[in-house]
Structure formats: structure tokens, C-alpha cells
Amino acid sequence: MGKKKVTKKQFAEILFYWVSSDLTEKNIKRKAKELGFRIRPWRSIKDFNKLFFELLILDMWLIEYTCENFYSNDEEKFECEELFNQLIYDRYVDKERYSYKEWTILVTSLLIGYDEAIKTDHPSTPLWIVTNVINRRLFGEINKSLSFQMTMIAHIELFIEYLGGALINYEVE
Amino acid sequence: MNTKKSNDDNILSIGELAKVSGVRQSTLKYYTEIGILPFSQDGERLIRRYKKDESLKRLDEIMKLKERRMTIKEITGHFKSTLYG
Secondary structure, three states: OOOEEEOHHHHHHHHHHHHHHHOOHHHHHHHHHHHOOOOOHHHHHHHHHHHHHHHHHHHHHHHHHHHOOOOOOHHHHHHHHHHHHHHHHHHHOOOOOOOHHHHHHHHHHHHHHHHHHHOOOOOOOOHHHHHHHHHHHHHOOOOOOHHHHHHHHHHHHHHHHHHHHHHOOEEEO | OOOOOOOOOOEEOHHHHHHHHOOOHHHHHHHHHOOOOOOEEEOOOOEEEEEHHHHHHHHHHHHHHHHOOOOHHHHHHHHHHHHHO
């Protein structure tokens, strides 16, 4: 079967669909349990939003990372990424709190944290350093839980594998 | 840390511009290549240098156009028409 041709906008929608399916309320609550991240009853919205935000940024980075070799040229890459980022802003971000510029600068600074982490040498996998970044952002300091690290690494690897597998079916026109 | 700093504070390397602007190096490189971020080249190795104030102003303009949902192609067209129009 041939690849399905999609426009850049449609491709950005596919990427958004991927993120929104991953970040459902049910999934976030399940991940909180798996990661040992407490959503405390007296501040449940704040805790939930904190985890949601970190996983959103991580998913955005994973999408960029997975799609890196998918695009046929830089123009396609930047246009698709831009459209995807706009969908995230339009559908997830509180506009009263962040202007588009403020949001972009905030996200970029957080993505750079992952960019740098993945370039770090590590005896087993640089993903270990990436998960350290998430760990520190969620708990304020590195929570020395092997289970957290392994769960996050599994999440990252599965995300890349499944998304990579799904993208094979598409071609941006 | 072993980072080389440009001699003139107003002239920046791409890495320095990324730091002060909060824009990723890969994005700056792309903007440079499509001609919407002006630069100069100096030295034998033709290293790209950016005027700080001019570049930050340009990046701010790009951000505003992106906020208006203009595509990169439209933004490129916008600056070309501003330059030649």
C-alpha cells in the first residue's frame, strides 16, 4: 500500500492528535501513579497541571526528535513544526497567561534542556540524562527512584517507536 | 566554561544570539539560510556574525508575524517586499 499524502496542516493535526491521545486525563492520572508523582487532593488541579505541562513539553520534544528524519527538507520541517506548535498554543494554552511570544520562549527554553541532555555522554543511554531533567522539573530535585527513571525511559522509547511506525504511512505534499 | 565570546558586545555568534534571544540555534540557522535574519561574515573561515540589536529586533518581528499565523514562506515574502517594495 502506498503512503497517504497529507498537507502540512493535516500532518500537524496528526501530530497534535498523537499528543492529545497521550495526554488524556485518564492517562495523566495513570502516569502519575506509575511515576510516583502525588496528585494531592487539596491541590489536585495544580499538581495535575504540573504533570500535564511536563509531559506536554516532553511529547513536543519527542515529536520533534522522532520527525527529524521524516521531513524531506528544512522548509517542510519548520513549517510543520510551526503549525504543530500553533495547534498546541491554540488548544492547550491559557491566552490570558501567556502571549504567543511568551509561550514560545518558555517552551524553547525547556526544549533546549532536553536537546542538551540527549547530547550528554552516558554509559548506558543519554535518555537517562533526559529523564533526570524531567525528574528534577517534577520533584524540584532528582528523586532517586529507579522505577521513575525506568518508567520514563520506557515511555520515551515506546513513544518514539509507535510514532515512528505510524509516520511511515504518511508523506507530506 | 570554555566559550569563545565575540570581541564586540554588539556582534554575536549564532550561539550567543541563541542565548540572548531564547531562539534555538537550529531555528536561527534556518532563518539565516532563507534570508530573513541578516548577518555578516568575517575572517578566513567566513564565520557568521549577527548585530545584536538588529537581530533581536528582526526576531521580534518574525515572532509577531508568526503570531498572526503567517507561514515561513509568507514571512520571507513579507521581508522581501519590505526590502524591495
